[in-house]
Amino acid sequence: MTFRIGPRTSQIIFYVILLTMTAIVVIVLFFIIFYVLRNGVDQLTLEFLSDKTREMGKEGGILPSILGTLFITVVATVIATPLGVGSAVYLVEYTRAGPIRRIISFGADCLAGVPSIIFGLFGFIFFVISMNLGWSILSGGLTLAVMILPTIIRTSEEAIKSVPHTYREISYSLGGGKLDTILRVVIPTALPGILTGVILGIGRAVGETAAVIFTAGSSLGLPTSIFSSTRTLAVHFYILAREGISMPKAYGTAAVLIIIILAINFIAYRLMHRFIARYY
Amino acid sequence: MSKISIKRLSLYYDSCQALKDISLDVESGEILAVIGPANSGKSSLLRALNRLYEIDRASIEGDIRLDNESIFRLPINVLRRRIGIIFATPVVLPGSIRKNISYGPRLHRKLSKSDVDELVERALKSANLWDEVKERLAESASFLSGGQQQRLCIARTLAMRPEVIMMDEPCSGLDPISTAKIEATMLELKKEYTFILVTNNTKQAARVSDRTAFFYLGELIEIGSTQRLFTSPVDRRTDDYIRGKFG
Numbered sequence: 342m343t344f345r346i347g348p349r350t351s352q353i354i355f356y357v358i359l360l361t362m363t364a365i366v367v368i369v370l371f372f373i374i375f376y377v378l379r380n381g382v383d384q385l386t387l388e389f390l391s392d393k394t395r396e397m398g399k400e401g402g403i404l405p406s407i408l409g410t411l412f413i414t415v416v417a418t419v420i421a422t423p424l425g426v427g428s429a430v431y432l433v434e435y436t437r438a439g440p441i442r443r444i445i446s447f448g449a450d451c452l453a454g455v456p457s458i459i460f461g462l463f464g465f466i467f468f469v470i471s472m473n474l475g476w477s478i479l480s481g482g483l484t485l486a487v488m489i490l491p492t493i494i495r496t497s498e499e500a501i502k503s504v505p506h507t508y509r510e511i512s513y514s515l516g517g518g519k520l521d522t523i524l525r526v527v528i529p530t531a532l533p534g535i536l537t538g539v540i541l542g543i544g545r546a547v548g549e550t551a552a553v554i555f556t557a558g559s560s561l562g563l564p565t566s567i568f569s570s571t572r573t574l575a576v577h578f579y580i581l582a583r584e585g586i587s588m589p590k591a592y593g594t595a596a597v598l599i600i601i602i603l604a605i606n607f608i609a610y611r612l613m614h615r616f617i618a619r620y621y
Numbered sequence: 622m623s624k625i626s627i628k629r630l631s632l633y634y635d636s637c638q639a640l641k642d643i644s645l646d647v648e649s650g651e652i653l654a655v656i657g658p659a660n661s662g663k664s665s666l667l668r669a670l671n672r673l674y675e676i677d678r679a680s681i682e683g684d685i686r687l688d689n690e691s692i693f694r695l696p697i698n699v700l701r702r703r704i705g706i707i708f709a710t711p712v713v714l715p716g717s718i719r720k721n722i723s724y725g726p727r728l729h730r731k732l733s734k735s736d737v738d739e740l741v742e743r744a745l746k747s748a749n750l751w752d753e754v755k756e757r758l759a760e761s762a763s764f765l766s767g768g769q770q771q772r773l774c775i776a777r778t779l780a781m782r783p784e785v786i787m788m789d790e791p792c793s794g795l796d797p798i799s800t801a802k803i804e805a806t807m808l809e810l811k812k813e814y815t816f817i818l819v820t821n822n823t824k825q826a827a828r829v830s831d832r833t834a835f836f837y838l839g840e841l842i843e844i845g846s847t848q849r850l851f852t853s854p855v856d857r858r859t860d861d862y863i864r865g866k867f868g
């Protein structure tokens with residue numbers, strides 16, 4: 342007598358396997374977040390968030406690093422978003438599908454996979470030394486912009502490509518020109534996808550260490566202009582932990598960083614849903 | 622003088638010739654039905670008239686005149702405003718009903734909120750859709766039924782105040798009631814507009830059109846008053862087609 346599994350049983354087995362896999366992923370993720378937050382939570386006071394850093398981080402708060410992270414991320418996003426979306430629009434709307442477009446997309450994919458320390462090195466040589474911008478928010482922001490550009494280009498490209506051809510046809514048939522069609526139909530329709538790319542980029546930029554340590558430096562002063570050197574939260578955490586300055590402060594910093602990243606994702610998610618509910 | 626006058630028109634996609642030496646006039650205020658089996662070039666004819674073939678990278682020979690002026694001399698946005706088109710599958714743009722209708726007019730001039738209100742109401746009334754949607758103009762157009770979406774597309778075209786309206790099998794996906802509504806709309810609008818109606822449905826052509834043109838494999842086989850063409854066609858291929866022998 343042979344042992345056979347009926348279709349119903351195999352369905353159930355398959356379902357259980359998938360469920361287990363998902364559960365493992367979710368549990369690991371939550372464990373990391375929970376672990377960091379639990380270790381950092383007693384540091385999370387108003388002073389910690391609003392104080393200057395003292396004694397290399399052993400005492401005081403992390404305000405300079407919060408501001409530094411914020412400014413660098415804003416610089417990176419403000420530079421990378423228009424460049425990335427613009428390139429994607431150009432690629433999809435103004436070039437024909439063919440080898441050139443494929444090569445550019447492939448190049449962007451490769452760039453997206455380059456380790457961030459390489460971008461840091463590039464930023465150091467190009468922005469800090471050659472362009473003489475020094476260790477600064479600007480150098481760090483520019484470097485991060487270069488780093489997140491491929492992500493923004495590729496996600497925007499896919500989003501724009503998936504706008505139905507018939508939408509464009511309707512716009513043309515109503516007397517719309519190419520620019521009208523792109524600005525009023527293609528980009529609004531692709532916006533959720535484009536935003537996803539931008540958010541992924543922001544997420545990468547906020548948590549980046551290697552690329553900014555070489556380009557923005559690790560100064561602990563309050564930043565006064567985009568030419569100030571600064572230390573981002575991720576770099577601050579890295580230095581505190583590596584040099585054994587203060588583990589509690591390190592976890593406190595990590596907790597703040599995680600909360601910021603969660604908040605960005607949450608807000609973006611809500612915005613996107615509101616947008617989709619309104620327009621689709 | 623004819624509204625549209627087509628002289629020795631040929632249209633080519635890469636290698637294939639979709640229209641062969643077509644000459645044909647469309648009179649002001651008539652409904653001209655264009656019938657013929659698949660691949661006979663009916664859609665290509667419409668796409669030639671508003672130069673939509675240009676986005677398909679097709680090429681053209683011959684001349685087309687609108688009110689005795691070559692369409693190739695007109696700015697393309699003006700041409701497409703004057704000759705509107707409705708496609709077989711209704712495509713509503715993402716966004717509200719109101720936004721769909723004001724899309725075309727907004728491309729051409731600045732509009733205040735009350736201008737838009739007025740224009741939306743007028744277009745929807747002409748397309749016989751106003752009563753069904755007047756409460757939800759701000760809602761997404763994609764929730765409308767197929768027949769409503771097609772009437773919305775008609776309203777969107779009407780909002781441009783075109784002179785000629787071309788319809789490419791506008792009822793092919795619709796039930797008899799929606800079809801009847803659209804046919805009624807056409808007959809009402811006939812006073813103000815010239816229609817070119819491409820249809821796979823010979824009965825529909827017989828019901829609404831004044832004249833009918835029969836296309837076959839890119840050629841214009843026969844054109845004449847609908848009454849005459851359906852009762853005593855001259856060409857055998859026309860006869861076969863309207864008796865349902867092929868196509």
Ligand SMILES: Nc1ncnc2c1ncn2[C@@H]1O[C@H](COP(=O)(O)OP(=O)(O)OP(=O)(O)O)[C@@H](O)[C@H]1O
Pocket residue numbers: 634635637638639657658659660661662663664665666677
């Ligand atoms: N974008 C295009 N590229 C290449 N060839 C095309 C294109 N559009 C149409 N053709 C070809 O042109 C010919 C005429 O097509 P057209 O769409 O005008 O026919 P039709 O009469 O509208 O047919 P149907 O009743 O199926 O809609 C066909 O042989 C078709 O394959």
Ligand SMILES: [Mg+2]
Pocket residue numbers: 663664665789
């Ligand atoms: Mg067709």
